[in-house]
Amino acid sequence: MKEVIQRKLAEMEREHALKILFAVESGSRAWGFPSQDSDYDVRFVYIHRPEWYLSIDDKRDVLELPIDEVLDINGWDIRKALKLFRKSNPALQEWLASEIVYQDDLGFRDELIRLSSDLFSPKTAMHHYLSMASGNYRKDLQGDHVKSKKYFYVLRPLLACEWIKQNKTNPPLLFQQLVSEMVSDSALKREIDELLRRKMAGDELRMEPRIDVIHEYIEGSLERLTKDAKEFTDRRQDYTPVLDSVFRRYLQTAWQT
Template identity: 55%
Template sequence: MHTIIQQKLIEIEAKYGVKILYAVESGSRAWGFPSKDSDYDVRFIYIHLPEWYLAIDPQGIGQKRDVIEEPINDLLDISGWEITKALRLFRKNNPPLLEWLRSEIVYYQQYTLIDNMRALESDVFYPNSMLHHYLNMAKNNYREYLQGRVVRIKKYFYVLRPILACQWIEKYNTAPPISFHVLLEDSLKDGELKHSIDRLLERKLAGDEFDLEPRITVINEFVEREIQRFEAYVESLDVQVNDPTAQLNDLFRYTLQEVWG
């Protein structure tokens, strides 16, 4: 499948006249809890030719779209962001983008953009927006999927992962790793809660993710407690950051020169 994805990326470059700078896995495979039939969620960053940027209509306006989205099938979901869109989201501390930078499944990488973005991450990071993102994800998924008397196994992970990400941000004041396993081992000590999650993970990986069964009290209590705690914690934060726009403008111009000469 890796070869098929790389070939698809080459076809996208030719079709749209762009250079792909970075492409990674972003879904459950990257998180560490894929199902046997999980699809591939490929995300990439790309750059146009210089003349595309030297025009009176900016990217993102009209027909100058700042995303590329290929048709989705049952196996492959592939889409990408244009570089200036990606850098604007980087400036906002966009959690999905920062997860891309941490993916351990890299399909394609060339030039120095990603290394330079990683070097700048401490200048753009602030915990407020990331905590809001993960906390809202946990709250919404918990309310929608885990309130009934019986729940699906897989839904627990879409609540637990953002909760553990919040714990990482609180503890280290950095963007969390993408791996669920890393988050779990860092956050929870051995005990009933961790053992319950470990058993769920084994079953999900074995293909039991759609099973309906009674809620697991120890996990639900943990989630409810942490949601309530982080709601108060987020409100207590007052973090100021410097505007990194000038640095990101320089990075865009440097990358444009590096890629196209």
């Protein structure tokens, strides 16, 4: 599948006259809990030729292929990516942490990784993951019977919040590491580990009776972390001049102008 993805990326470069600076896997495969039928969520950052940016009109800064049952491929223009990076965008921070890399040219990804801890905002990340956990819980885990695989999409952001509260740093991408370091209750950990084993073994994990120990953890954590999130402040340095320099340098590096 890696070769298929790389071929699709090369086709996008040719068709749209751009260069992909890096492309990685995101979603369940990057988080460490793919099912046998999980699709591939490919995310990338790209750069156009210098003249593309010299226009009096705004241009579309997102590029994607039609989604099918196997592939979900989309990316951001470098300026969009750097603007979001300046705001400590959690999705982009996760792309940088992904260990499944399809393309990584010219050192751009490494440069952002070096800057990521300086631009990281615990407040932004905390609110992002808390909103994700709360929204997924309300949408997918109500009632006496629930789709069990949906637990992961609530537990992972909640455990990320626990990490941020404790460490004030970017949370690990891998779900297993978050469970290992953030879950101390043995009964809760046992249920999560069993659910993870079943999901990765290919069990369907369709509608099943709710798992009370996990529900109790989710409900208690949502209430507690919502209060904790209000205490976070954001006093980061403005990195706009640094990111402007990165943008200009990669315009030259990518196209050798």
